[in-house]
Amino acid sequence: MGADDVRRRAGWFPDSQDDLEAWLKGHRDRAEARGEDAGLHPVIVEFQELVDSDPVVRMYLERMIEQVPRNRNYSQRHLTGVEQMLRLINEVLTVAPEFGDQAVTLPLGAILDWTMGTPAGFAAYRDPRINAMLKKILTVWCGFLDSADSRYVLNDSPTGWKSDGARQAIGIEDYQHDTDDPYWGFTSWNDFFTRRLAPGARPVASPDDDKVIVSACESTPYGISTDVQRKDRFWIKSQPYSLQDMLADDESVDQFVGGTVYQAFLSATDYHRWHSPVAGTIVRAWVQEGTYYSEADSEGAEAHESPNSQAYLAHVAARAIVIIQADDPVIGLMAFVAVGMSDVSSCVIDPAIAPGTHVAKGGELGYFQFGGSTHCLVFRPGVIADFSLDAIPQPHLADPPLVRVHTRIATAN
Template sequence: MTGASQDVRRRAGWLPAEQAHLESWLRGQRERLAEREPDQELHPAVAAFRDLVEGDPVLRMQANEMIAQVPTSRQYAERHLESLDELLALVDEVIRSAPEYGDEQMVMTPLDGVLDWTKATPAGFAFYRDPRVNAALREILDSWCTFLSSPMSADVIVDTPSGWRSDAARRAVGMDQFQHDPDDPHWGFSSWNDFFTRRFRDGERPVADPDDDAVIVSPCEATPYRIASDVHRRDEFWAKAEPYSLDELLAGDESVDAFVGGTVFQAFLSALDYHRWHSPVSGRIVRAWVEPGTYYSEADSQGSDAAEPTLSQGYLAHVATRAVIVIDADDPAVGLVAVVFIGMSDVSSCVIGDGIEPGARIGKGDELGYFQFGGSTVCVLFGPGVVESFSLEAIPQAPHEEPVLLHVRSHLATARRREEQPG
């Protein structure tokens, strides 16, 4: 089963569903820039990014060309950016605040909103793959993440039309499912990131069949994107069909052999949903690490037809910054399971939880870590012949169908019983 043709960022609510709403938001950002002091200095991380680009002739050429070129992946009613200076000023403006709520124009990944124009241009494809660019972007994102973890960032958790305590936002988030203090001005959250990584109330997401090791559960609250079988050790993950390539997906880990010919399940997380990770099986942690990668790179194979929405979901699983956790399941019929938590767009932190280290015991449904802010996606890898079936909720929907949210710790798949294993 292949992934549906869709612009995942819009389907997941990271960017507005309508391009016109994103363009309206950008006009608002420019109005904010007009109110700034003319001599206001750029944030040090943004200034360092500027110096990198302006100090290298190839990067300066690519940066200016990706603004001048017109993206081919979407229909644009107006030009988003006029110059590199404007891009830098918009980035600087974004990282000084936290995302606000909006019924139509909500941009949950504001840096992605600013960079959207540039990412799907020929020059942009090359620019965002440069390791130096990604190192500079990492500094910008880390600086922003520091702000989003500060008390000042909680100022958007208020009862105003653009605040997260508004009735509309409360309904959109489903806040009654989550732990919070209704009497506190900020619901008891110390920062935006504290709100973003909120926890469910006890009993909200029970573990499916906790005593049956053959029942594998969803590691995230996410919308199914793809199920791929007979995956290869190495494949052209950058191609339009987005095949999975295990060597790159697992960053060359020695566990790759266990998954050749097996199955990959991938799902993406909505901007408004729960962003903590949980173990799909009971077992022992074999390895757990964060693999550095890109932040805003897209697959140019997906940008050649303006009538076809951008994909890049499978591509990003191989190149984006991601946390990889390999688990040796208690059920020998399941064997090794790998879970890859991929940071996308404005994510700057994939945080592996305390104690999730080689040799540690983990129960099915136990917490593994979390994303700090932004768009994200997850892959679960199984060896050949392990999965007997996937639950109906785990089957990806066609793009014209209403997406089905797979609840965290709910039934993802059923493994073949040991006596049913081939060979």
């Protein structure tokens, strides 16, 4: 295999394959330096016990490490066995993401990246037993990211989130923060990552015009599909939307058949709270359990680029689904779907978002606690008169424009 550079879009992995492999080597060296006597977290012990007791799980994991991914240009094999992989994951449980072009913002995803591109890996990450263990691991890691210990990356070193480069990348002046506090007043990494906008930073477009639909997230447009079907083969290369699967067979599905889906993805330095694209009343809101590291194998050699699996993941990944009855009668019922991807799968709905609650356009719905990669807006047929130019996906651009939250993305008829 060559060591060609691979573009890792959206800022979650380094731009360079060499930088990704350098991080993996450093992480492996750190884990090995601690030795086999280093204590394993109980969740890792539980995972090892599952591997030892379940022959199918053991087969999947061993084969996905042994196989060579056809869609990752690795110069060498960084994983040698299941026990080593678990020790590398164990080391991540007290690590917070760093900033920079050479930094790995998704450390668990980096460790598993090789395996995600193998035939056995495609199957393993859809297995409910493996998926349940990954959820437990992510929950433990999220607990660390909720702790004060995770703030060590809030510093002004080149890989710190208070460095000049990070300040510019995230636009910290647009967010609420305490300039006199060494950690900007944030209590944890997750508190920093889910930082709130400063008053007036993102005004809501046409707040009194219910026909103007605004962006629910700070995100880059990915796709717009019309005449969406109730049930479709979302696992094939074109990844058509399948409403029954995306919306977890909700009773509202039939109203959206023939309608429109708008999808956009979030980058590592973006604002990660979700806001209502319309004024309306909450009908239902829930978190749908799903996969964490599954990819669309139909994408072949391009499956390793996470944005390429986004439509597929809207059907299978862990996600929050919010059904809203818009005040505008033409819009009527609509759905917002926040989709977690790989490490970034913690979807948190605001406790105030209960059935019968009225939300203003731009009102907060929830957030991705550490991360979150994509979201969808689902509309009934005949609702959308036009999309704004900014909302039109531009995949031909190396750096497509970001759509700010609360800006107009469409107008209803």
